[in-house]
Amino acid sequence: MQKKNISQVLLAAVLISGLNFFAPVAASAAGWGSITGKFVFDGPVPERPVQRKKGDPNVKDAAVCAADTHLGNDLVVNPDNKGIQNIFLYMRRAKDIHPDLKESKDKTVVFDQKGCTFEPHALIVRTDQKVIVKSDDPVAHNTHTFPIKNQAVNFILAPKDREGKEVSNPIPEILPMQVKCDIHPWMTAYWFVVDHPYAVVSDADGKFTIKNLPAGKQTFRIWHEKKGYLDRSFNVNVKDGETLDLGEIKYKASDFE
Template structure:
């Protein structure tokens, strides 16, 4: 009787295993791949615009906010390699997410301010993360978000507040939202709130990498604060087990 029961259990296990292969997505995970590339300006790099000149007495809180020359952040191009910083690249609605990336490993991200400038200027925030807003300035600031789906916040941050205040954004946004300081109106930044890991901001060399995407055709959106959408449907074929190098993605100054 014991041998018979063991045989029945073994047979049942084999049948269940076989059925799993017939149900899509239950037995084998999708294959995954990565992409990398660089956003580059096609043409002459424009001269940087001085937003606040050192010592300008007309600047509010000039001892802090005009302690040095501050350049505009609305189009940052590396003069050495023409890389374009702060371009958002993202999948709008991924069909699958790599099992290791379904939740954020870091549950907080820091949004700071120094010299009356937000740092970073462009930020990816996942819906399961809290933004810790801090200040390293000896003057008061406020943080005012402008979301489409989440609840807006608008609060004062005391001078040199290194503990900070938490901001939650539990709903994915349609596109990056502006964050500003109403006390110092030149202070702007952009957050993009997503519920997945497939979003990135280009670095100081214009470089970007997104890892562990589902293999196959993926459609990305490319967005920059000066223009809005640079491309709503940028298609890439992700290869399983490989990193696809997209090379240089070029834009002219007139594209912005």
């Protein structure tokens, strides 16, 4: 009887130990900090080429797609402050994630089509989010993705489809992937699928902010569609409880060639 009791005690101890083993592990970062900065074009602001001229009858679905003049969007520099838009800044992997950011608050992100142009042109999407592809145009569009790891999609979107179609990307990608409309071949955009919150796209002023990063030395990658990698090892020393201003990060015309 005594041996049986001892065995039961040992079994209970093993079970409790096992439960503790599989219990969620608390975040191990020494602290959390944020970074901010601005990508700036070093030199004369490049002119954006005309992609579609207003009223051009040779443009497919010209009544919609050439209702206005559209400029190329593969390198967008703000003429007022030289800020570079649509640069991806991201951590390749994230060992520690702030408790508030482990899951995305917004479970969907919208990818729209207006005037035969994708909006936004550059998009961060996490693996726990769905992309809702919509169209505001009175003509049909096609959405074709070119991932490395996820399942590609290629579907027609009906005119004025405001309900949209849902796209899942459950696997983090290595690089931003191109998205195209095969019906209107000038329509391109880029999605970057990540499994953590530490990725951002620079805004119309070239500015960016990433909050609640693990404190300590962190390595980022900087990527743009014209060049690919602008920097594969951009190191930042994140400080606990502080927002580190990285100032202006400058790139010349030759950096995009």
